[in-house]
Amino acid sequence: MLDNNIALNTYSSSNSPFSSHKKYRNFFLVVLLVSGLIVLCLPFINLSSNNGENFHRLNLNDLNDPxxxxxxxxxxxxxxxxxxxxxxxxxxxxxxxxxxxxxxxxxxxxxxxxxxxxxxxxxxxxxxxxxxxxxxxxxxxxxxxxxxxxxxxxxxxxxxxxxxxxxxxxxxxxxxxxxxxxxxxxxxxxxxxxxxxxxxxxxxxxxxxxxxxxxxxxxxxxxxxxxxxxPTFSPLAKQAQVNNTRQIRNWKVIASQIDIDPYFSAVLQQLSKYQNDALLLLDRCSPHIYTKRCEINSRTIYEYPQVLRESTFCLVFRGKRMSQFILSEAMAANCIPVIVMDGYVMPFHEIIDWNRAAIFIMEANLNTLMDVIDGISDKKIVQMRNSVIFLYRKYFSSMGNIAINTLDIIQDRVFPHRARTYDDLNLLPSEVNYNPLYFPTTAPKATGFTAVILTYDRIQSLFILIERLVKVPSLTKIVVVWNNKKKDPPALSEFPIVSRPISIIKTQANKLSNRFYPYKEIETEAVLHIDDDIVMLTSDEIEFAFEVWREFPDRIVGFPSRTHFWDNITNTWKYESEWLNEISMVLTGAAFLHKYWSYLYTYKLPEYIRAWVDNNMNCEDIAMNFLVANVTNKPPIKVTPRKKFKCPECASNEMLSADIGHMVARSQCVDRFAQIFRRMPLKLIEFRADPVLFKDSFPEKLKRFNNIGSL
Structure with missing residues (x-):
């Protein structure tokens, strides 16, 4: 602090070097800034050496001698x-x-x-x-x-x-x-x-x-x-916990609170006359026994809180105090709470979306209880029950859990830029849109992208594609994957003379999976996977697609799109290539991907899927879509309105899709991959990315991407 005081005194002196020599100005500004920060934080600095305090962690095992x-x-x-x-x-x-x-x-x-x-x-x-x-x-x-x-x-x-x-x-x-x-x-x-x-x-x-x-x-x-x-923590809640969230419930609604308002009791008894098999009304059996409940008419005895496991919905009323034990006990039993408390501030309402896990009914509208519940679909009930047990375990299962979540909320307030997101707080792990790439909001542009071209023997088409790719500003390198083991690729001297480096990789076998191998020649994060016959894309379209990928670096971003659907007749998943509003796949014949996905495809994708792709020479693009969607729970992104992808220089019999059984095989891939993944990870989306001012009547010089294809 002595040096800091000297610096401050020097700054305030009229004869200081700062006032007479401008070359020291930056130095003294830094000193002043550091000194100010020290003064600001002075009350919080450890002063134990000055005041004799010794700081030790609180020892909770030795509280007998305070x-x-x-x-x-x-x-x-x-x-x-x-x-x-x-x-x-x-x-x-x-x-x-x-x-x-x-x-x-x-x-x-x-x-x-x-x-x-x-x-x-x-x-x-x-x-x-x-x-x-x-x-x-x-x-x-x-x-x-x-x-x-x-x-x-x-x-x-x-x-x-x-x-x-x-x-x-x-x-x-x-x-x-x-x-x-x-x-x-x-x-x-x-x-x-x-x-x-x-x-x-x-x-x-x-x-x-x-x-x-x-x-x-x-x-x-x-x-x-x-x-x-x-929440009001209940020590009895653990006795109501269930492990099987799909357990069949005998009752639709249960009212198990004791000493509820007479108005609520009267309404429930009136409802029970018409819903005797769906509504279970319980009250205390003895004034001194909390763990027993009796049915109000038959006086049948039920063990509490275990009885909560028998119902799909559990009513939660206010008592003398707003908050009641029943909320925690019902959630532990995986019973969907029906909140009948006007003006109640739900626990952790600042971070929890309670509409995912609870039903809210105004006290004056309690007579509509059964109508509201009957209007909830079975699918919605399953989703809500999954959310209920998730929220209970995450936030309410212990006093320690409640305390730490309280501190987490204060942490989010103090440092909002590091605050948890809605997905982190409310979504089940299977629902979270997980980005394994740990990119910032937008991927860096400076490094550009690498174009990986899978080819077999179409030299003319390959050369045309290369000449068009080099016109894309963000292209940094071209990697040609030569998949013909019977014939050597042309010498590099025969390739077009272009301003970007070209690497030629000759594979050992003709496999479609070769396009996704993580070659060491790929040095950029972004990779444009493109077939050698996709020569109709303009440089503006490719550059725009790269810009879109930078906004969605964990997704497949590209041009040709497809979808899938469930066939109720055959009870199988089908592949659909018709033009629809919804898409669930973007074909990798012309698409941007992060190179991380190539690593996962090569080393983590089930071996059976890669073998199927290579043996049948089909469906590598479907397999990649399954892989990315399964990890991220996100759909792909289609860019520009272009839908037709044909090779005008190729004869129809050279095209893989000309095979009569091609579509049948593609549907088999979708259904088979869904069985291997044990779920359908593909997500449907109605979205397409187009450039700003794409169809607006502005002068071309005001538009960045003018050469965008049409339908």
């Missing part, structure tokens, strides 16, 4: 909970980020034993649930043992159950924390919030600007973009 601290009276000027807090005005984001990592640092206060001014110890019990919260935080990537570098503070004071807390006493405990500062950047957890008779406010104490992560928020007491809504 430090004794005298409890002071509530500090003068301490404010009540700020009901108008938002992330932008009550959270000090400048406390975050000075550790050099784009990650929030969370400090947990050590446990202390408080006693009053009279020497009377203050009882502060720690529940198992709160212990699990603290344990998960201390073991997480967010934890820091140094309070000077923390931007979020967790008091070691159990505030989960407001029923057993003294609000005034707890406020006194919180307000004397050394870094409380009116609750700024402090986080409190609560599961059972509010006090009688209306339970409206959660932790309505002298908390100032403290953030609350709690269950049971409604739209009136919830501070949006500040508080975090949690």
């Amino acid at each position: 430090r004794m601290v005298q409890l002071r009276s509530l500090a003068y000027g301490t404010r009540a909970k700020n009901s108008k807090c938002t992330y932008w005005d009550c959270f000090n984001v400048y406390l975050c980020g000075c550790t050099g990592h784009e990650r929030i640092a969370v400090y947990v206060y050590p446990l202390k034993q408080y006693f009053t001014e009279n020497g009377k110890p203050v009882t502060t019990k720690i529940s198992k649930e709160f212990y699990d919260i603290v344990k998960s935080i201390v073991e997480s990537k967010y934890y820091t043992s140094n309070p000077h570098e923390a931007c979020l503070f967790i008091p070691f004071i159990d505030t989960l159950n407001e029923d057993i807390l003294d609000g005034n006493l707890t406020s006194r405990l919180l307000n004397q924390l050394p870094r409380w500062s009116n609750g700024e950047n402090h986080l409190l957890f609560n599961m059972l919030g509010g006090t009688p008779p209306n339970y409206s406010e959660i932790l309505d104490w002298s908390l100032g600007n403290a953030m609350i992560a709690a269950a049971g928020f409604n739209t009136y007491n919830f501070r949006r973009k500040f508080d975090i809504s949690l």
Whole structure:
């Protein structure tokens, strides 16, 4: 700091070198900037050497000997909970980020034993649930043992159950924390919030600007973009868990909550008169036994929460508090929640799309329950049940899980550029559009692309194609894959004299899979796979296709498109080459791919598929489409309106597609590959990429791609 002070004093001096010699200006600007950053982060730098503090990780295995601290009276000027807090005005984001990592640092206060001014110890019990919260935080990537570098503070004071807390006493405990500062950047957890008779406010104490992560928020007491809504964790939920999500359910709807509002009970009993076989109504059997439920009429006894496994839908009502145990218990049982709570803030609503996993019915419209449920298709029910069990395991299965997801939400707020996406948060692994290439938003243009031409013996057509390809600005290299083992390719001196390097690779066997081998001659990320008879494409069309590929580097981007469909007569998948609005394949006779796919095709694609392709001399393009779609769960991208791809210089009997059995074989490939992949990975899409101003009546000099073919 001595050197920094000197630099600052020098900058402020009228006789400084900065004022007299411009050549030192950049040097002193850098010094000033660094000094400013140090001053800004000074409060967060580890000062243990100066103040004698020693920072050690919180040892949760040794909590029997806490430090004794005298409890002071509530500090003068301490404010009540700020009901108008938002992330932008009550959270000090400048406390975050000075550790050099784009990650929030969370400090947990050590446990202390408080006693009053009279020497009377203050009882502060720690529940198992709160212990699990603290344990998960201390073991997480967010934890820091140094309070000077923390931007979020967790008091070691159990505030989960407001029923057993003294609000005034707890406020006194919180307000004397050394870094409380009116609750700024402090986080409190609560599961059972509010006090009688209306339970409206959660932790309505002298908390100032403290953030609350709690269950049971409604739209009136919830501070949006500040508080975090949690589920009410149920220890019984694990007893309801199921492994088989396709288990047959005996009941369509079950109402298992006890002591629900009389209005709800009356409506349900009225519905049960007409839906006796679909609607199961349960209530408590005994005032003191929670794990037994009795049918309201027959008094048949059911084990709870195991009975939730018997129903497709589970009703969730409000009680004295908004949030209820039933939500977690139903989700654990893979029962789709039907939420009948007006104004309820759903748990983790900031990140979870609850429409994928729950049904919402207004309280006044409860009489429409069966009509709403009957309108849900079987396919939708399966999808929702898959989402229910996925969300439960990801977010609600344990107190530690709930705590870490809470910190993840705060992390996303502080560092939004690194925040998780909708797909990461809500989609099942089988639904995620996975990009294995780890490209930025747009692939780099500077490196250009390599054109890989598969040829056999069509010399004239090959030379014409090469002469047209070199007119494409982004082309960097041409690789000719010579697939005729009986005849040598022409000497390089016989090839057209062009401005791009040409490599000729003679293969050992005539196999269609040779076009996808990851040759060392391919040095660019982007590869244009093109047949030697595709001579009708213009340089503008190819350049535009490369630009589109840069936007979608993990997909197949190209010109000729095809689709597939299910034949209900033969119960097989079929290949379709007719012009349709939907496509699911782009043929690799003229398409851009990342070279990574060549590696996967050669070394990871099932050997049976490659053998089928090479033995039958067909379907290598279909196999590649299956491979890419299976990894990414994304459809291909068709570019430009051109649909006809013919070889005008070739006789019809030379064309592979002229074979009568070609289409039959292609359909067999689609069906056989679907069986090998054990699913149909191909995705249908109605999309085509065209250049901007393609058909607009603008002067050609204003358009970048003028020479784009038509239908």
